[in-house]
Amino acid sequence: MDPLSPVLTGYGVWNPLAWLVAFIAAAIVVYLLWNRGESSCRKGTEFGRPYLSGNAEPDKGAVHIRASNLYWGYLQALKTYYDAIVPVHTGVLTDYMVWFVAVTALLLVIIGGLP
Amino acid sequence: MKLTKSFNRSLWVFHLNTGSCNGCEIEIVATIAPRYDPERFGMRLVGSPKHADVLLVTGPVTKKMAQKVRRVYEQVPDPKLVMCIGTCGQSGGVFYDSYNLDGPIDQVLPVDVYVPGCPPRPEAIIFGVVKALEKLERLEAAQ
Numbered sequence: 001m002d003p004l005s006p007v008l009t010g011y012g013v014w015n016p017l018a019w020l021v022a023f024i025a026a027a028i029v030v031y032l033l034w035n036r037g038e039s040s041c042r043k044g045t046e047f048g049r050p051y052l053s054g055n056a057e058p059d060k061g062a063v064h065i066r067a068s069n070l071y072w073g074y075l076q077a078l079k080t081y082y083d084a085i086v087p088v089h090t091g092v093l094t095d096y097m098v099w100f101v102a103v104t105a106l107l108l109v110i111i112g113g114l115p
Numbered sequence: 116m117k118l119t120k121s122f123n124r125s126l127w128v129f130h131l132n133t134g135s136c137n138g139c140e141i142e143i144v145a146t147i148a149p150r151y152d153p154e155r156f157g158m159r160l161v162g163s164p165k166h167a168d169v170l171l172v173t174g175p176v177t178k179k180m181a182q183k184v185r186r187v188y189e190q191v192p193d194p195k196l197v198m199c200i201g202t203c204g205q206s207g208g209v210f211y212d213s214y215n216l217d218g219p220i221d222q223v224l225p226v227d228v229y230v231p232g233c234p235p236r237p238e239a240i241i242f243g244v245v246k247a248l249e250k251l252e253r254l255e256a257a258q
Binding site for chain 2: 056
């Protein structure tokens with residue numbers, strides 16, 4: 001089998017030559033962009049750092065926006081619920097077993113109609 | 116310092132206040148307003164030193180600002196010019212003997228053009244820009 005011929009997989013086409021051409025075209029575009037860049041750029045100096053009104057760039061960790069920040073409004077809207085439910089999650093297994101047994105007993109009473 | 120062709124067509128300016136009383140800023144705003152309109156020559160204020168050819172410095176350089184001034188200067192790409200607007204940057208002006216100065220500006224940065232005045236009129240600032248262009252032409256001729 002010719003290694004450069006297209007392979008029909010039944011779901012699509014795999015052609016090594018087409019991928020090679022696409023890779024070379026992408027590499028040429030990248031080279032042209034890089035070549036037109038500012039040649040006097042000095043990496044590792046202030047020139048390579050963001051402009052923050054002249055202030056030093058803080059550590060990445062200090063300005064990182066945590067994922068929980070995205071849910072701030074959601075958590076705030078359900079604050080009453082979370083205030084009640086979070087302390088219950090103690091992380092202690094026996095607490096969870098007590099809850100499990102208690103809820104099961106309650107369900108048996110409600111559904112099973114035990115006296 | 117090798118000048119690019121774009122330098123001949125336009126000078127993009129980044130303004131930095133190092134402790135000025137705002138008098139010079141008012142005159143800079145008057146300079147860029149429609150009455151004088153330097154933008155018709157391609158000169159405009161930009162919001163980041165990384166886009167600038169000229170660093171326009173006002174104020175006497177307070178101690179707190181000195182490091183920031185050096186940092187912003189480093190962030191302006193080469194080739195670049197530094198213009199000092201106003202008397203404070205030249206000598207400290209009315210703050211000349213203040214305990215709180217690291218300036219005047221030539222103690223912190225190499226200055227190419229001084230525009231004296233407290234504050235300088237827009238005509239003087241434009242004259243300073245012309246002097247900067249003349250310096251650029253001399254540099255270009257020397258290349």
